[in-house]
Amino acid sequence: MTNDNNNSKDKKPKFSPYWIYGILIALFIGYQVISGSNYQNEQTITPSEFFKYVEDGDVDKVVVVNRKIATVYLTKEAESKDIHKNSIPQTFLPTANKLPNYKFEVGNLENFEDDLKAINKYNIYSLKTDENYWGDFLIGILPFILLIGVWFFIMRRMSGGAAGGAGGQIFNIGKSKAKLFDQNTKVKTTFKDVAGLEGAKEEVQEIVDFLKYPEKYTTLGGKIPKGALLVGPPGTGKTLLAKAVAGEAKVPFFSLSGSDFVEMFVGVGASRVRDLFKQAKEKSPSIIFIDEIDAIGRARGKNAMSGSNDERENTLNQLLTEMDGFGTNTNVIVLAATNRADILDKALMRAGRFDRQIYVDLPDVRERKEIFEVHLRPLKKAEGLDLDFLSKQTPGFSGADIANVCNEAALIAARNGKKAVDKQDFLDAVDRIIGGLEKKNKIITPSEKRAVAFHEAGHAVVSWMLEHAAPLVKVTIVPRGRSLGAAWYLPEERLIVRPEQMLDEMCAALGGRAAEKVIFDKISTGALSDLEKVTKQARAMVTVYGLSDKVGNLTYYDSSGQSEYGFSKPYSEQTAELIDKEISEIIEKQYERAVNLLEEHKDKLTELAEVLLEKEVIFKDNLEKIFGKRAFEKEEPIANNTLDITDKKQE
Numbered sequence: 001m002t003n004d005n006n007n008s009k010d011k012k013p014k015f016s017p018y019w020i021y022g023i024l025i026a027l028f029i030g031y032q033v034i035s036g037s038n039y040q041n042e043q044t045i046t047p048s049e050f051f052k053y054v055e056d057g058d059v060d061k062v063v064v065v066n067r068k069i070a071t072v073y074l075t076k077e078a079e080s081k082d083i084h085k086n087s088i089p090q091t092f093l094p095t096a097n098k099l100p101n102y103k104f105e106v107g108n109l110e111n112f113e114d115d116l117k118a119i120n121k122y123n124i125y126s127l128k129t130d131e132n133y134w135g136d137f138l139i140g141i142l143p144f145i146l147l148i149g150v151w152f153f154i155m156r157r158m159s160g161g162a163a164g165g166a167g168g169q170i171f172n173i174g175k176s177k178a179k180l181f182d183q184n185t186k187v188k189t190t191f192k193d194v195a196g197l198e199g200a201k202e203e204v205q206e207i208v209d210f211l212k213y214p215e216k217y218t219t220l221g222g223k224i225p226k227g228a229l230l231v232g233p234p235g236t237g238k239t240l241l242a243k244a245v246a247g248e249a250k251v252p253f254f255s256l257s258g259s260d261f262v263e264m265f266v267g268v269g270a271s272r273v274r275d276l277f278k279q280a281k282e283k284s285p286s287i288i289f290i291d292e293i294d295a296i297g298r299a300r301g302k303n304a305m306s307g308s309n310d311e312r313e314n315t316l317n318q319l320l321t322e323m324d325g326f327g328t329n330t331n332v333i334v335l336a337a338t339n340r341a342d343i344l345d346k347a348l349m350r351a352g353r354f355d356r357q358i359y360v361d362l363p364d365v366r367e368r369k370e371i372f373e374v375h376l377r378p379l380k381k382a383e384g385l386d387l388d389f390l391s392k393q394t395p396g397f398s399g400a401d402i403a404n405v406c407n408e409a410a411l412i413a414a415r416n417g418k419k420a421v422d423k424q425d426f427l428d429a430v431d432r433i434i435g436g437l438e439k440k441n442k443i444i445t446p447s448e449k450r451a452v453a454f455h456e457a458g459h460a461v462v463s464w465m466l467e468h469a470a471p472l473v474k475v476t477i478v479p480r481g482r483s484l485g486a487a488w489y490l491p492e493e494r495l496i497v498r499p500e501q502m503l504d505e506m507c508a509a510l511g512g513r514a515a516e517k518v519i520f521d522k523i524s525t526g527a528l529s530d531l532e533k534v535t536k537q538a539r540a541m542v543t544v545y546g547l548s549d550k551v552g553n554l555t556y557y558d559s560s561g562q563s564e565y566g567f568s569k570p571y572s573e574q575t576a577e578l579i580d581k582e583i584s585e586i587i588e589k590q591y592e593r594a595v596n597l598l599e600e601h602k603d604k605l606t607e608l609a610e611v612l613l614e615k616e617v618i619f620k621d622n623l624e625k626i627f628g629k630r631a632f633e634k635e636e637p638i639a640n641n642t643l644d645i646t647d648k649k650q651e
Helices: 002-011 017-039 049-056 082-087 109-118 131-158 199-214 239-248 266-281 311-325 366-377 387-391 401-414 423-435 446-465 501-510 513-519 525-542 573-598 602-615 619-626
Strands: 059-065 069-074 102-105 126-130 179-181 226-230 253-257 286-291 332-338 358-359 472-476 486-489 618-620
Touching: 002 179, 049 059, 049 069, 049 102, 049 109, 049 486, 069 486, 109 513, 131 525, 199 226, 199 239, 199 332, 199 358, 226 266, 226 423, 239 253, 239 286, 239 332, 253 266, 266 286, 266 311, 266 332, 286 446, 387 486, 401 423, 446 486, 446 501, 446 513, 446 525, 446 602, 446 619, 472 602, 472 619, 501 525, 501 573, 513 525, 513 573, 513 602, 525 573, 573 602, 618 619
Parallel strands: 059 126, 226 332, 226 358, 253 286, 286 332
Antiparallel strands: 059 069, 069 102, 179 253, 472 486, 472 618
16 A cells, blocks of 8 residues: 555656746736737628718727728617627627727728718727737847757756756756665665675675774774775676675765766866765765776876866866865765776875775686676576586686676577577587677688688697697687687686797697698788787787897886886887897797698698588597697696687788
8 A cells, every 4th residue: 555655656747847937828828818819809891891881870980000900899879780780799808998899901091091081980080009018028038038948958968968867957067976875775786696706895895894883993093994996807896896885885875987077067077076075974974986987087197288277187186185185074985996097096096095906806717606606596507507617618707708608698598499508508608709600601712711721720730739738629610700710729727827838829829820831832811810919929028028038037018007108119229129020030930830840740730621621610529539639638627718710801
């Protein structure tokens, strides 16, 4: 019964100021219609009929209005005649003045006056000027009303539309756009819905604990942290953690994006920051969450083209002042999230503003299993689905990627008419996400197909023969996405990488082009992605990791991202030549190494390529039949899917 009453209350129309405008306009129009109706009931006659009535003595007077329309008033005796019985005007409202019985157009006023004089009836004639003051007034101010209305419409649209929310009205443009979540707002996300991220969850849970039980920490002289910054790659769960805080904190939670402070009007961003912290302080203890804070927190002074009155910098300055200025806000904790912490202003990152920087990293194999458990809850899974296998098949995947895998697997199973989602559906989903959709009907010539087969077989052979190269899972020459062929590997998840491991991976990546050289004595544009990959790896070895003997133990990498070299490089021209030469030597040496390996196993390369042309997809078992067991294979390799793309055309 209570719900019905609440629903009926919600269905009642809300009061709007436009109702007042509408009522006033309706009253004005009604008044004009009613007042004008008294003069619209008289009958129309011709001038000849009028002069006949005059000669008969029926006309009491005639009044010419605005020199155009003649209104005729009959005598009381004439109104009683049968011929004039329909001329008596009918009125909606009583009036003290007698209303005209007839009207007609005068035409030429001078001729009309002469005709009256000719019959000696000029004494019944009079002139009248009827002025419409309201109409003239409205016509005069109508252009101004239109201009003001258009201006209001444009201002409302630019300030956030006519939604009526905070900042939606022109006079509320400086108000904060933050959404408030409190005890009356049910947020269903809790820390149970956040799988993995144990360290980050522990830090965030402690912040919630600060607000719930502050005396536990303040009795020992500690202070509640001012803020925490969530940093990490996209899709790792930063915003999800904030949602869990909103669901668990049981205190007012203000949520907004960094772009909500940005507006075309000067001073609006700073005004919204002030209003946000004012609201949070009034409801303290409370939490403010700013998603994508890099929209306003970018380092100041980096853009030389911007003037001293930069709106974004003013907004950042106000945020810095509110977070730890002269008048500090007690019991207000600021949470923020970004995946570009390297471009944030140093003043924003210092202790006292963001006391804690919580790094939300990509999940490891154990955390991926927990994330799969969360996203598999709503799915109808096949019995015996191995979550350990799925977690090993998706290294490098973020939480958002895993959610996408689960959704794609369910769609694939439904497309195939299955009653449950099984292991193969998840494998197909991983292939679909990494490589794209299969294009089995793509037009490809036999010679191109043969070249792609030897290219992919070259990758497989080289990776199989090298110790540190990733072992192969399967090879396909079915076009997928932009690629004409793909090789899928099972590399280890390494925290550190040694030079020999990088060199073996580069050699395996160049195995495709090397196979084309060995078999056809020609090369093609199909190795574009391979060359891009090895060039980046070689440049990183030389300029980032200091793994080149000739360049030495130097790095030109800036982890902070703050230094900008402008139009100059951080090294001399001689060093640039040395770097380019060293990169080229590393790549060419690995290419020659791949060519020599394939020359040595040319017959097995050809056999593998022929099997690939026949079956289009081959697996690890096919390689074991040709090469035998891999000598360097470890007992339990951590699985990964790395797609080697053979591009159809050069970019």
